[in-house]
Amino acid sequence: MRVSPGGRPATGYDIVLQAGVLRETAAFLTDRLPDCRAAVVVTDGNLRDLAAPLTDALRGVGVASALHVVEPGEKSKSLESLHGIYGTLLDLKADRRACVIAVGGGVVGDLAGFAAASYMRGVSLIQVPTSLLAMVDSSVGGKTGVNLPRGKNLVGAFHQPAGVLVDPDVLRTLPDREYHGGLAEVVKYGVISDAAFFGWLEENAGAILDRDPAVLVPLIARCCELKAAVVAADEFETTGVRATLNYGHTFAHAFENLAGYGVLSHGEAVSVGMTCAARLAVSRGMIPPDVLTRQTALLxxxxxxxxxxAAVEAPPDAVLAAMRSDKKNVAGALRLVLPVRLGEVRVFADVPEEQVTAALTP
Known part of the structure; x- marks a missing residue:
């Protein structure tokens, strides 16, 4: 599959979805980036054993390499962690032809991606997602960033990778909570842009939970296709098209902030956020109740x-205050992504705050 950001085929990149492709990372780099002579592999402590062999493989093809390991979890998506990656790049004497290789889930991909976007004003990036969430969502599209204490992803950059390598084999050992969290983003794609895909998820839910490769490969491929189409239409989120990918996320980011990063997984927060968004759409007469019912049942x-x-304290006033920091907002007004039918969402800037708070509870 090839992604062409902003509809520019000449600057597109490949998403390779293939069992065992993780072992081909060094060959992929030398093929796509023949001038690269230095690479930093960024991963977290849970994936050290998976990522470490890549440094030897890179050295075997003449690329100086180093492994940079961060602590697992959302707290590593910080300016402090970013400075650590810069230090490893400098120790390697990496120049502007260097590459950062992100091996991990969404946290590692966002953090390493922003390091690549900002080191020497931009070096190459290869994404090697290891979680379902990263495979279907965060590794594709070029969004990178870190969190600030007052909100999620408030510092970052658009930086498209040189390529994305998706190895479904690594999902076999992914912890259940992380795997299920990734499915929230999968459900999102069905709601926002493909009702037939949503129906396919309903029909194949058992096999998906069993991590059957026969359904995982087409599942990941379809999500990547849907996201690639949106990115091509609105690479820098200027027309509002790309904002539709944030269905449920305005609520979700507020919940994550209030809970303390790491208490709720991103996927769990998105699941609750999509429920609130669909509930709000029903209350406004935008969708029939059965859309909410089907979405709830699948989640x-x-x-x-x-x-x-119950452990997460999220009073309505605090949720609204956190939502006001969302990047989609304009002049302080909330902009929410809401469904108008199964398979289509739109961005609305005219939702009264009392309706938003009413949607927080059944």
């Missing part, structure tokens, strides 16, 4: 929450 089938756990 629960995938073992995802549809309400915040």
């Amino acid at each position: 629960e089938r995938f073992r995802l929450p549809i309400e915040l756990p």
Whole structure:
């Protein structure tokens, strides 16, 4: 599959979806980036053993390499962690022809991607996603960034990778909670742009939960196709098309902030956020109740929450305050992505805050 950001085929990049492709990372780099002589492999502590062999493989093809390991979890998506990657690049004497290789989930991909976007004003990036969420969403499209104490992804850059290598074999050992969290983003694609895909998810939910490769490969491929189409239409999120990918995320980012990063997984927060968004759309008469019913049933089938756990204190005023920091907002007004039918969402800037707070509870 080839992604052409902004509709520019000449600057597009490949998404390679293939069992065992992780072992081909060094060959992929030398083929796509023949002038690269230095590469930093960024991963987290849970994936050290998976990522470490890549440094030897890179040295075997004449590329100086180093492994940079961050702590697992959302707290590593910080300016402090970013400075650590810069230090490793400098120790390697990496120049502007260097490459950063992100081996991990969404946190590693966003962090390493922003390091690549900003080091020497931009070096090459290869994404090697190892979580389902990263495979279907965060590794594709060029969004990178880190969190600030007051909000998620408030510092970052658009930086398209030189390529994305998706190895479904690594999902076999992914912890259940991470796997189920990734399914929230999968459900999102069906709601926002492909009702037939949503129906396919309903029909194949059992096999998906069993991680059957026969369904995982087409599932990942379809999500990448859907995201690539949106990115090509609105690479820098200027027309509003790309904002539709944030369905449920304005609520979700507020929940993550209030809970403390790492208490709720991103996928869990998105699942609750999509429930709130669909509930809001029903209350406004935009969709019939059965759309919310089907979405809720599928999220629960995938073992995802549809309400915040009791341990998370999220009073309505605090949720609204956190939502006001969302990047989609204009002049302080909330802009929410809401469904108008199964398979289509739109961005709305005229939702009264009292309706938003009413949607926080059933």
